[in-house]
Amino acid sequence: MNRNDITEKIITAKVAKGITWESVAKKVxxxxxxxTAGCLGQMTFDGKQAKIIGRIFGLTAEEQKWLQVVPYKGSLPTPVPTDPLIYRWYEIVSVYGTTIKELIHEEFGDGIMSAIDFSMDIVRQPDPKGDRVNVVLSGKFLPYKQY
Amino acid sequence: MNRNDITEKIITAKVAKGITWESVAKKVxxxxxxxTAGCLGQMTFDGKQAKIIGRIFGLTAEEQKWLQVVPYKGSLPTPVPTDPLIYRWYEIVSVYGTTIKELIHEEFGDGIMSAIDFSMDIVRQPDPKGDRVNVVLSGKFLPYKQY
Amino acid sequence: MNRNDITEKIITAKVAKGITWESVAKKVxxxxxxxTAGCLGQMTFDGKQAKIIGRIFGLTAEEQKWLQVVPYKGSLPTPVPTDPLIYRWYEIVSVYGTTIKELIHEEFGDGIMSAIDFSMDIVRQPDPKGDRVNVVLSGKFLPYKQY
Amino acid sequence: MNRNDITEKIITAKVAKGITWESVAKKVxxxxxxxTAGCLGQMTFDGKQAKIIGRIFGLTAEEQKWLQVVPYKGSLPTPVPTDPLIYRWYEIVSVYGTTIKELIHEEFGDGIMSAIDFSMDIVRQPDPKGDRVNVVLSGKFLPYKQY
Amino acid sequence: MNRNDITEKIITAKVAKGITWESVAKKVxxxxxxxTAGCLGQMTFDGKQAKIIGRIFGLTAEEQKWLQVVPYKGSLPTPVPTDPLIYRWYEIVSVYGTTIKELIHEEFGDGIMSAIDFSMDIVRQPDPKGDRVNVVLSGKFLPYKQY
Amino acid sequence: MNRNDITEKIITAKVAKGITWESVAKKVxxxxxxxTAGCLGQMTFDGKQAKIIGRIFGLTAEEQKWLQVVPYKGSLPTPVPTDPLIYRWYEIVSVYGTTIKELIHEEFGDGIMSAIDFSMDIVRQPDPKGDRVNVVLSGKFLPYKQY
Amino acid sequence: MNRNDITEKIITAKVAKGITWESVAKKVxxxxxxxTAGCLGQMTFDGKQAKIIGRIFGLTAEEQKWLQVVPYKGSLPTPVPTDPLIYRWYEIVSVYGTTIKELIHEEFGDGIMSAIDFSMDIVRQPDPKGDRVNVVLSGKFLPYKQY
Amino acid sequence: MNRNDITEKIITAKVAKGITWESVAKKVxxxxxxxTAGCLGQMTFDGKQAKIIGRIFGLTAEEQKWLQVVPYKGSLPTPVPTDPLIYRWYEIVSVYGTTIKELIHEEFGDGIMSAIDFSMDIVRQPDPKGDRVNVVLSGKFLPYKQY
Amino acid sequence: MNRNDITEKIITAKVAKGITWESVAKKVxxxxxxxTAGCLGQMTFDGKQAKIIGRIFGLTAEEQKWLQVVPYKGSLPTPVPTDPLIYRWYEIVSVYGTTIKELIHEEFGDGIMSAIDFSMDIVRQPDPKGDRVNVVLSGKFLPYKQY
Amino acid sequence: MNRNDITEKIITAKVAKGITWESVAKKVxxxxxxxTAGCLGQMTFDGKQAKIIGRIFGLTAEEQKWLQVVPYKGSLPTPVPTDPLIYRWYEIVSVYGTTIKELIHEEFGDGIMSAIDFSMDIVRQPDPKGDRVNVVLSGKFLPYKQY
Structure with a gap:
């Protein structure tokens, strides 16, 4: 048994029962x-959360334990993703990567935007010309230190 | 002569003269x-913009013409970027890619978030525990059509 | 269970029963x-369509639900396809890629031809020197926006 | 000297003089x-065509000879193209590749659509919801022979 | 079930029963x-041929149907083959590739040697210094057309 | 200076003077x-041959010495060749690789067809349905030895 | 001009003048x-440091400015390094990677060891059986946050 | 049966029973x-150690034998690791690789730091600004010999 | 069934019964x-040898037949091997590759050292400073022929 | 200036003057x-050796200094070498890699054969059936240590 087995079981239950991620999040x-990232095998739940998740998706006690183990992360099967929705994000990094780098350094100096002390918020923004996906990424700036 | 030559000349001038991207943007x-993406060879300027850019960085008339040619896009030398700041963005796509996909589909159905009808806004968010980089990405949702 | 399982089941039934894609399309x-793209795991059916597909290929109710889940897209096992028919298309992109880019930009300016607001029509064109495959690709032009 | 040098010289002249591909094609x-594919180093001109191209872009007699040499083809710097416009074509092959294969085989049997006995026509199709890029690809069907 | 399953079943039967490819070819x-290429999953048999193959290797009626489906071609597990016999062929392409290109273009002009309208004949050529493998490849020349 | 420089100089002279490979071969x-393989930097000439080649292409004495140095072989810029003519050969190896392996082993046992004790002959075969490229490859069979 | 030019100039001066990294560090x-990482183009100096470095290696004022620009990081020419000394480090990550992950998570929970809030100290440890290289890596633990 | 099966069985037992690596190490x-590296399939246990490990994780006698077989090492599924914690180590090699090389050579001359005669010690270092992961790597210096 | 299955069965039996390769070789x-190479699926046994191997490892008559089939060779899962012992051999090829090439050509002229008419002998060489692995590789020199 | 420049200069001088590696080795x-490995940029000379090399190939004092700098090692342009002579060595590692691993471990236990405390001797072995290349590789066995 491994974390992938749990992820697959969760997704299979989700499809069979028609569960939404939003409803899961509310219960958690x-x-x-x-x-969602946790259910897809990218984050680590604590015992209480694992129990809630387990009840929603019908996981055994042992399977709930796996939800509490830190997983080997990375959710994509290839270095360059083939799925069009995910590729567009890869393309943003490819086209705007050096721009993002320049502007963060211009504002903050040498360092990075953390992908760990990080949060993301995806919302629908109504627009008469076609609704938009708005995503707010927030990461702590971590300066390179001299030593 | 090609667009890369212009990009390198712009960056060289920027370093030599201490120009900031923000000041360039204001003038444009x-x-x-x-x-910034345009100056780094990823976007296409119109004639008037090219003239302003040209004046700031000391470009010839022919070099300004290159700024008006649609460039071959993609700003990174390798499929998986090595630069730590840019890699963190690649990591976000890698770790959260399937999550982003699930949540956009849950909200909008099958389709993508456009990387063309798209804008990005990078701002500093003061925080007593360490300032944060906040980035808002806004892309039009484009539904797959049945035909 | 995952979408691949459904795709394999569909193809196995198709071979065993001698079903044609054209006949499936007519019923849908x-x-x-x-x-066809949908049956091969690249598009998302709605409930009514899934039922029709399910009846043709003998899918269970749960399997029909999978047809309504947005799949992880990309139908090829390698970045450069080895199958000669599909490779020729890759070759067209390789040989004509920069040409396509130049001509679309010459006509429309900076932007792309959408692969989402997109349709394709494959027809046989009789020709005394050997019939031809004619394919019409139609994609909405999406201009890069300045912001 | 090699064909790439000629291609770069042609593009440089094109930008400097504001020449359009369409006007070049008309003269040829x-x-x-x-x-356009020929000017970008993918096709082979005959002597008369090379002279016309040479006059338009200011090529020497020796440079015109290079236009008549069969080039090493393939116009993209990476196996998976990074440029968004060209990537969309790669994506079409990735997402629809197995569909195209199935439908051509269903209609014609085992064989391929030629990328050599091939032509392509790119046109703007006006559309109130946004103009479209229509591309007609026409390739001779070549059947695999038994022997 | 898929074509690979059939190929594996054929090879397993071949080893168990000591069948030679030559004897199979004679019967077909x-x-x-x-x-042989067909039995290894690279070509498409018609109904009559599939029946003969099926009888030799003990295939069911459904498995014989799979022999009549056009397979996804490409018989090697890696882009650069590791098997020494097959690698030598890759090496010939690598070392002589540009030579083959130059000589075919010198004789025929721009175009290719078809790998579809193609046949191959492998024979043993006795030689006192060690017998040789002689292979005749015959492919129709297909000229690039101007349009 | 290196062998590539000599190869480029040879090709440049060939284009400028309209020399054919066949005429070079006759003189050698x-x-x-x-x-041709030698002129393209894949084989090693002896002193007398180098002099003849040198005279044809206008090489200096030092450049002729380079023709006598064993080159680092491999004539293609990428593992999977992009040029359509050369790719067709790669495709033959990909599609027929396991077939070639099976048939040579069936005839000769375990071993390889040499790519060193090897010769190749490319000829035009007139054909009313379109002339064909016929290529005879002849390689010594080298058996694996037990020890 | 770019940062690589500066790095090459520094290394050339270092070899020519026999400068040691330790002596440079002391002056800084x-x-x-x-x-050393900074001189090799991986870190960003401030103005005062750049002046010291500039004096040691004979850099112009403009070159000193480049030392103050945040570089595109990543010092290796290939994803898997070929140099034996550096490869051993890659091997440690390859062989011990999952061990390091397990033990840090066992001690700290889900999160990472920072490579930004990070320092490294390389020292010689005398040993009668052969001196050892001791390296102390110190990185702040950054916990994944729930949100 | 192979070593991977044993590793998976160990990890499954570890999760089910809540065993810590530290407690295993103490018993060994x-x-x-x-x-830990040994339990993860990277090191070779002797008979006595295998028995202890076997008792802890419930391995059969045959499974314990596999612990004593030298494994095929390398614990990561991809050349560039996707897991953020392990990637940070890859990044350290990427960013500091040439620095490490320079400083070891400056101190020791040409040679490497052994990854075989090697040990590693991972400890938590309390720090008011956030605890740190301290890792001491110790590898024998192995000089290249002249011969 | 395929050759890999046989190889895995042999290795499993070897571990369970504590068989050494040397004892197998003696019996053969x-x-x-x-x-050993044969048992690991890289060489082809004759009927008599297969019987001996079969008896040692408990293989069925059909499994023994597989030992007599020429396998698809190449024993490593990745182009660059991750196992430290095997990597060192890859490193020797990487570091000394051009040296080996130069010296063989200096002695023999253009050609290769055969990997088919080839033998290898691995022996322990006692040494007070630490025993050494001595390996003698012997390959027939095969000259490139002119034709 | 870098070590590659020196290597190229050495090779250019070698070809121009007809120097043999053996004669260089004798003088050193x-x-x-x-x-030879040193002259090809893979080993580090001391001052006295650099002077000898410098005199033979006509290197300046600064160039001789570069011979004393530890180079970034790895002599091949691609992970899988294309040159047939060098490829055969890669093939030996590919085909015999697991065999070498098994036999060294059977004799010595877990550890590696050093590629640093290593020597190589290439000799011609006369043989009536064709002379052979004999290569003796000698590497110290380095055992993995438990700690």
Whole structure:
């Protein structure tokens, strides 16, 4: 048994029962972004959360334990993703990567935007010309230190 | 002569003269994100913009013409970026890619978030525990059509 | 269970029963291109369509639900396809890629031809020197916006 | 000296003088698709065509000879193209590749659509919801022979 | 079930029963090269041929149907083959590739040697210094057309 | 200076002067295949041959010495060749690789067809349905030895 | 001009004048690890440091400015390093990677060891059986946050 | 049966029973780093150690034998690791690789730091600004010999 | 069933019964290098040898037949091996590759050292400073022929 | 200036003057294998050796200094070498890699054969059936240590 087995079981239950990620997140009491990432095998739940998740998706006690083990992260099967929705994000990094780098350094100096002390919020923004996906990424700036 | 030559000349001038991207954007009258991407060879300027850019960085008339040619886009030398700041963005796509996909589909159905009808806004968010980089990405949702 | 399982089951039933894609498309009431892509795990059916597909290929109710889940897209096992028919298309992109880019930009300016607001029509064109495959690709032009 | 040098010289002249591919094609008397591909180093001109191209872009007699040498083809710097416009074509092959294969085989049997006995026509299709890029690809069907 | 399953079943039966490819080809009434490629999952048999193959290797009626489905071609597990016999062929392409290109273009002009309208004949050539493998490849020349 | 410089100089002279490989081979007194491969930097000439080549292409004495140095072989810029003519050969290896392996082993047992004790002959075969490229590859069979 | 030019100039001067990294670090007043990384184009100096570095290696005022620009980081030419000394480090990550992950998570929970709030100290440890290289890596633990 | 099966069985038992690596190491009587690496399939246990491991994780006698077989090492599924914690180590090699090389050569001359005669010690270092992960790597210096 | 299955069965039996390769080689009556390579699926046994191997490892008659089939060779899962012992050999090829090439050409002229008419002998060489692995590789020189 | 420049200068001088590696090695007083590797940019000379090399190939004092700098090692342009002579060595590692691993472990236990405390001797072995290349590789066995 491994974490992938749990992820597959969760997704299979989700499809069979028609569960939404948003409803799962509400029951867990955290954002839909973090909870979904956890269910997809990218984050680590604590015991109480694992129990809630387990009840929703019908996981055994042992399977709930796996939700509490830190997983080997990375959710994509190839270095360059083939799925069009995910590729567009890869393309943003490819086209705007050096721009993001320049502007963060211009504002903050040498360092990075953390992908760990990080949160993400995905919302629908109504627009008469076609609704938009708005995503707010928030990461702590971590300066390179001299030593 | 090609667009890369122009990009290198712009960056060399920027370092030598201590120009900031923000000041360039102000003179062009557009966002710092789009203007910087353009100066880094990822976007296409119109004639008037090219003239302003040309004056700031000391470009010849022919070099200004290159700014108006649609460039071959993609700003990174390797499929998986090595630079730590840019890698963190690649990591966000890698770790959260399937989550982003799930949540956009849950909200909008099958389709993508456009990387063309798209804008980005990078701002500093003061925080007593360490200032944060906040980035708002806004892309039009484009539904897959049945035919 | 995952979408691949459904795709394999569909193909196995197709071979065993000698079903044609064209006949499936007729029953669904849409183009053979879109319906085939859907059966091969690249598009998302709605409930009514899934039921029709399910009846044709003998899918269970749960399997029909999978047809309504947005799949992780990309139908090829390697970045450069080895199958000669598909490779020729890759070769067209390789040999004509920069040409396509130049001509679309010359006509429309900076932007892309959408692969989402997109349709494809494959027809046989009789020709005394050997019949031809004619393919019409139609994609909305999406201009890069300045912001 | 090699064909790449000629291609770069042609593009440099094109930008400097504001030449359009369509006007070049008209002078050569062939389609804009084939002529542009040739100018970008993917096709082979005959002596008369090379002279016309040479005059337009200011090429020497020796440079015109290079236009008549069959080039090493393939116009993209990476196996998976990074440029968004060209990537969308790669994505079409990735997402629809198995569909195209199935439908051509269903209609014609085992074989391929030629990328050599091939032509392409790119046209703007006006559309109130946004103009479209329509591309007609025509390739001779070549059947695999038994022997 | 898929074509690979059939190929594996054929090879397993071949080893168990000590069948030679040459004897299979004779029964099918075609060359050993084409028939072997077909049995290895690279070519498409018609109904009559599939029946003969099926009888030799003990395939069910459904498995015989799979022999009549056009397979996804490409018989090697890696882009650069590791098997020494097959690698030598890759090496010939690598070392002589540009030579083959130059000489075919010198004789025929721009175009290719078809790998579809193609046949191959592998024979043993006795030689006192050590017998040789002689292979004749025959492919129709296909000229690039101007349009 | 290196062998690539010599190869480029040879090709440049060939284009400028309109020299054919066949005429070079005749003057050297060997096959067009071997001589072309040598001129393209894949084979090693002896002193007398180098002098002849040198005279044809206008090489200095030092450049002629380079023709006598064993080159680092491999004539293609990428593992999977992008040029359509050369790719067709790669495709033959990909599609027929396991077939070639099976048939050589069936005839000769375990071993390989040499790519060193090897010759190649490319000829035009007139054909009313379109002339064909016929290529004879001849390689010594080298058996694996037990020890 | 770019940062690589500066790095090459520094290394050329270092070899010509026999400068040691340790002596440079002393003049800058920081660790030899950080200062060397900076001179090799991986860290960003401030104005005062750049002046010291500039004097040591004979850099112009403009070149000193480049030392103050945040570089595109990543010092290796290939994803898997070929140099034996550096490869051993890659091997440690390859062999011990999952062990390091397990033990840090066992001690700290889900999160990472920072490579930004990070320092390194390389020292010689005398040993009668052969001196050892001792390296102390110190990185702040950054916990994944729930949100 | 192979070593991977044993590793998976160990990890499954670890999760089910809530065993810590540290407690395993104590029972084996060696460092937690080496013992964990061994349990993860990277090191070779002797008979006595295998028995202890076997008792802890419930391995059969045959499974214990596999612990004593030297494994095929390398614990990561991809050349560039996707897991953020492990990637940070890859990044350290990427960013500091040339620095490490320079400083070891400056101190020791040409040679490497052994990854075989090697040990590692991972400890928590309390810090008011956030605890740190301290790792001491110790590898024998092995000089290149002249011969 | 395929050759890999046989190889895995052999290795599983070897571990369970504590068989050494040397003892297998003695029973077969050939070198330990060739016999081990054969048992690991890289060489082809004749009927008599297969019987001996079969008896040692408990293989069925059908499994023994597989030992007599020429396998698809190449024993490593990745182009660059991750196992430290095997990597060192890859490193020797990487570091000394051009040296080996130069010296063989200096002695023999253009050609290769055969990996087919080849033998290998691995022996322990006692040494007070630490025993050494001595490996003798012997390959027939095969000259490139002119034709 | 960098080490590659020196290597190229050495090779250019070698070709122009017809120097043999063996004669260089004799003057340096070490093996032809180590000295050639050094001249090809893979080993580090001391001052006295650099002077000798410098005199033979006409290197300036600064260039001789570069011979004393530890180079970034790895002599091949691609992970899988294309040159046939070098590829055969790669093939030996590929085909015999697991065999070498098994036999060294059977004799010595867990550990590696050093590629640093290593020597190589390439000799011609006369043989009536064709002379052979014999290569003796000698590497110290380095055992993995438990800690």
């Amino acid at each position: 009491g955290l954002s839909k972004e973090w909870v | 009258g557009l966002s710092k994100e789009w203007v | 009431g849409l183009s053979k291109e879109w319906v | 008397g062939l389609s804009k698709e084939w002529v | 009434g075609l060359s050993k090269e084409w028939v | 007194g060997l096959s067009k295949e071997w001589v | 007043g920081l660790s030899k690890e950080w200062v | 009587g060696l460092s937690k780093e080496w013992v | 009556g050939l070198s330990k290098e060739w016999v | 007083g070490l093996s032809k294998e180590w000295v």
